Amino acid sequence: MNIIFLIIAILALLLYVLNLSYKKTVQKLLESQHAEDDKDGRQTEPYQFQTNQIKYEMYDVKYLSNDNLKKIYQKVIIKNLWNNEPFYSLFFKILLAVDKNDLYIIDPHTKVITSHLRDENDQMMIIKSFQVLKTENVLALAIMSAIKEIVNFRDIEEAQSLLLALCIMVIQKSKYFSLYEQSDLIQFFLFGYDHVKNVEAILESLERDDYEYSFLQRALKGAIKSAKRYPYVNKGEESVSFERVSLPPKVLQHF
Amino acid sequence: MDDLVKEYDKYNKLEFRDIALERDNAIYLLKAIEVDSSNKRSYIRNVGIRVGTTVVTSNFCDTVHFMEELKLFDTGNSQNKYFEVVEYQKNKNLKLKLETDSNIFISKAQAKGIYKNYNLSFLGYSMARVLEYEFTFTPEILTKILFENKLLQR
Numbered sequence: 001m002n003i004i005f006l007i008i009a010i011l012a013l014l015l016y017v018l019n020l021s022y023k024k025t026v027q028k029l030l031e032s033q034h035a036e037d038d039k040d041g042r043q044t045e046p047y048q049f050q051t052n053q054i055k056y057e058m059y060d061v062k063y064l065s066n067d068n069l070k071k072i073y074q075k076v077i078i079k080n081l082w083n084n085e086p087f088y089s090l091f092f093k094i095l096l097a098v099d100k101n102d103l104y105i106i107d108p109h110t111k112v113i114t115s116h117l118r119d120e121n122d123q124m125m126i127i128k129s130f131q132v133l134k135t136e137n138v139l140a141l142a143i144m145s146a147i148k149e150i151v152n153f154r155d156i157e158e159a160q161s162l163l164l165a166l167c168i169m170v171i172q173k174s175k176y177f178s179l180y181e182q183s184d185l186i187q188f189f190l191f192g193y194d195h196v197k198n199v200e201a202i203l204e205s206l207e208r209d210d211y212e213y214s215f216l217q218r219a220l221k222g223a224i225k226s227a228k229r230y231p232y233v234n235k236g237e238e239s240v241s242f243e244r245v246s247l248p249p250k251v252l253q254h255f
Numbered sequence: 256m257d258d259l260v261k262e263y264d265k266y267n268k269l270e271f272r273d274i275a276l277e278r279d280n281a282i283y284l285l286k287a288i289e290v291d292s293s294n295k296r297s298y299i300r301n302v303g304i305r306v307g308t309t310v311v312t313s314n315f316c317d318t319v320h321f322m323e324e325l326k327l328f329d330t331g332n333s334q335n336k337y338f339e340v341v342e343y344q345k346n347k348n349l350k351l352k353l354e355t356d357s358n359i360f361i362s363k364a365q366a367k368g369i370y371k372n373y374n375l376s377f378l379g380y381s382m383a384r385v386l387e388y389e390f391t392f393t394p395e396i397l398t399k400i401l402f403e404n405k406l407l408q409r
Contacts, residue, residue, distance in 0.1 A: 110407055111308055112308065113309070113310060113406065113407065114309045114355075115313060115392075116309075129407060131408070231398045231399055233395055
């Protein structure tokens, strides 16, 4: 019995010693490989690009006053570096136009209350009160919810056309532009864009309930549903006007 | 006194109430109330009448005239501003003069009920300030009130 125990103990010891020696040899091999790498000049850590040193010629965000539109500008243009012309200028011009003009969309779930009031000369006047949404907020919300899917399109021209098509869809919903034809709007806002036909095709396919681009309509519906409501009073004459905006100069800046 | 009331307006917030006078035809009273916490009194500052989606009167004076025409019922005549006396199967009714498609008829009992609710709604409030220091509903203020009281939601 004792002899068997002794043999087992000796075997275990032998195995332990063998294992130790194997580990040491592996370590030595690895160390020698690292030493060779350093001699060749190859670095084990990846080289970090110093992107913060690069300057780009771009429009300043300060020209936009609405915070939501500023966020959109950061998320769409700066994050993806979509500063290729003419898309960049057209998109910025749309943001500026929506920001500077008080465009509104009539809330689809509003009651219109007609009121008979007297003015300071005791003359009767009839006003209409209803709820509206600000176009700039709806545009920001719609882009915010659709941008992930837009960026996923591999073709950058298609992705940018989708974004412009979404802008046209939102602008067409606003009261001021509701009577305009879609083609007039495209002519008005996207004049000089080399992929206008892409935008037109996207808008046409949306009218046919195409599944591929249906996420744009979902984004628009969601934005209209969740945007903040504001009271609005119509005193008879339409007071909203639309002013054309001109592009500010580009500035060299880094991000 | 005028300055005093203006001074009050800074501190005493006006509250707005929508009180049902008759629910079948959606006739409501739109009241502006000033709550004066310093002497524990509430003052009525303006009263208007809303019928469905139409605000028919928006100042106290017009509202009183509206209610008096309602009270006169069929003894009123064609010179009425808000109501027209109509006869259907020998029953006399009041028809509200509105520029909407739907016609609103008010029977005698309903008219009495509306008048009673209207009088009850003033209990506990002081009327001292409503005539002289009436709070005027401008288009913007009225719209804001309707919006804040969620009357513009469907």
